Each structure stands twice: as structure tokens, then as C-alpha cells.
Amino acid sequence: MTAVNNKFDHGHEPWQTRGMKQPVQQRTLKTRARLLAAAEEVVQAQGFEALRVDQVVVRAGVAKGTFFAHFTDKDALMSQLIGARINAALDGIEARPTPRDVDQIVQALLPLMALLTRERYVFDVFLRHSGAALAEEIGPIAETIGRFQEVLERWLDGAPVRRDVSVAVLAEGIQAFLIQVIAMHFCALHSDIDMPTRLDPYLRAWLLPPA
Amino acid sequence: MTAVNNKFDHGHEPWQTRGMKQPVQQRTLKTRARLLAAAEEVVQAQGFEALRVDQVVVRAGVAKGTFFAHFTDKDALMSQLIGARINAALDGIEARPTPRDVDQIVQALLPLMALLTRERYVFDVFLRHSGAALAEEIGPIAETIGRFQEVLERWLDGAPVRRDVSVAVLAEGIQAFLIQVIAMHFCALHSDIDMPTRLDPYLRAWLLPPA
DNA sequence: GCTCAAAAGTGACCGCGGTCAATAACAAAT
């Protein structure tokens, strides 16, 4: 289980490099699939925070050590699961018409906010992995952030926003405000206002030139 | 150790409420001081990330249970220690002349950035507590954020920045960008550029009206 | 089929954060 180390496996390599050494055994794929399915079941039943590796392992019918042969640590599993959900959310977002103004942008971001707001733990994992954890490896969550950036840039390209700043910077700013607003949502003092309402003025001030 | 539960003790109550029930014993203060001193020593020697509760406890000469009678969990201790450092940094920042433009603001923020950049772990703890952890209790770190907000607002009041947005929102935006930039610093892909250089364009775009 | 080296899987074990029933230290009242 070194050739398939998840450090470089983000979940969809056909792995046709059978020339070198030994190929991947089907067993491996099965086991990993079982682990992921088991994890998904647990999350479905009890949420992300309550997930225990032991539980996943027993549901998958493997030993504990096997788990850590497939995922460097529990966070790597979480990154997979949460990354998948973020990707699903982005799919949904991209399937809808391109937002054309600030209001529509805020509306379009709702699914993402809902996802990251559901559990504090999810948001924590997201933050921890948003900066690509440690050098070299880019995890699933970090990938979704790259994708998110691209989506935002595409939106901004065809939207009536300020042009004195590059689209890339504008998009990064949106991400910064999004995170800020979500963090505030978890703050005891500010959890009364709903997030879209809070996000709106930031994006308006950030994207639109002052009158 | 319920009346002095750290949930409500941020480190500097004289606790003159001796009328109700039982007063605080001097023993308590001594023990807490010893724990904090021991923790500080450990951090000094090995950094925040490497700190182990057992080590702190043995250095302080108390039992493990005592630690958790004084701090709800390890993070609470961290919040104290890191909060103290942030406050020290803010003291230094406030002691210097008020920055008058974006460049000076970025410069003034350097100590804070240095603090939060030194250890990834510190930044993680900061993020975790910046939203006041859980309802009701406001921890030391959350307090420093409030203070930081005030400092920023004071700066912006007398600075040549856009006025179409409230000073409060502008200040919160600065915080959002600061966090964004620090997060990027820990990202494998973007760690080559230094932070002031990166922060500058954001703040410029955020604070100054487009030409 | 048989061989054999590499890959996959196992589970006892460890480190560390956190708990709690029991105990000791304290201070006020008698």
C-alpha cells in the first residue's frame, strides 16, 4: 500500500501504470470503496463530528490498521468526504445560470454556505485543509477551492464589477469574505443575523465601485 | 473549582465577590499561576504545537485532574497563552504612531502577522477560537479580536479611505484579508511571496476608491 | 500447479486528552 498511497490519490486514477513493479490489486479498490461507503453511512447517521474510525472500520469489516493504509489519517478521510460534497455543491451551482449581479452571486453561494454551516466541525476541517495542509500534497478540499476560484472568476468576467482590480483578486476577496461571514455565523455574538444578509454588504462594497 | 471556572475567568478578576457562598482560596491562584508558568516554559522550550498537558502538569507539580479543574481543555490554555501574546503585540502596535495610509497600515500589522505565522498550530488555534468557540463564553482570543477591531476602526477614522462604507465594515474586511493572506502563507503553492507584499493589493483595493 | 517476493491486511500496543469518584485541605461556626 505504498504505490496507492492516498497522498497522491485523490480518488479517480485509473492507475494504468502497471509497467513498474506491481499493479494495484482489485482487493485494494474494494477495500477502499468499503471504507468510504461505511464512512458515508456513519456520517449519514450521526454527522461528521461523531464519526469514529473504529466505527467505520467495523462497518467495513476490516482492521484498524487497514484504514490507515488507505488514509494517512482521519482528516484525510474527512477531506475526501467533505471535498466530494463541496464538489457536488459546485456541480449544482455551475448547472444554474450564471449570476449577473451581487444579489445573484450571494444567492448562488447559498448551497456552499449551507454545507459549511451545517456543522462547526466541517468548517474546521475545511479551514485546516484549505491551505493544502502541508507542502507537496494537495488534498481534495484544496482542489475544490481551486475549482471554486475558477467558477468565481468566470462569473466576474461577465459581470458589472469594478475593473481596476484583476478578476483573480476579486475572486479571492469573495472567498475571504465568505469565510469571514461563516466564521461570524459560529460566533456567539453574531449568530442572529442570517448569512446572506451579512455577506451582501461586503460583496457590494468589494465588487462595486463606490457611487 | 466551580466558582472560579475559567469559563468566566479571563485572567484578571480580583474576585472580590466574597459575600456569596465561599471566597476563592489563595491556593487556587497559586496553582493556576504555576500551571501557566509551567506552560509558558514548555512553549518557550519547544513551541506551542509540542506542548503536552502531562508535561505542563509535571512541571507544575500537580495532578492531571487539577489542570482540567483550571482549564476546560487544552485549547483553553492555548487560548490564554496565545491571547496574551496577541495582546502584547497589540500593545506594541498601539504604542507606535497611528498609520496614515495603506502602506503604513500593512507595516503596522507586521507583528501580528509574524505571531500568527510562526506556527501553523497557533494559526489553527486562533481560527478555532476567533469565533468565540461555543455560545456564551468569550475566550481570551475572541477578546483580542474585539480589541483589534477597535484599533483598526480608530486608524480608519483618521485615514484617507473610502467613506461609502462604515468604518466597522472596513475594519472587518481588513481582518478577513489578513486571515486570507496568512492562510495562503501556509499553502504549499503560495508560500514563496512574503505576506506584506500580498496583503498590500487587497487592502489597497478594499480601502481606496478606484481611480 | 508451485514458488516467492511484493502488496495488503491484522490487531496488540502506544500516546495523549479528558473524566470522575474518592480524598484532602480549607475556613467558618460551635
Place this chain on the structure above:
DNA sequence: ATTTGTTATTGACCGCGGTCACTTTTGAGC
């Protein structure tokens, strides 16, 4: 000095993430 109710301290214990020396399985070459 003794009792009494409260507060502070203790340390054995637990849960859970993670490790690793060892066993089992696999499949390419014979």
C-alpha cells in the same frame, strides 16, 4: 479543638487516533 459543609486536588481510568512487526493474500514467472 472539633465539627461541618464547601472547595481544591488526586490519580486510576477511558476513548480514540495512530503505529508497526507480523501474517496472509496475491499474481507473475516457472
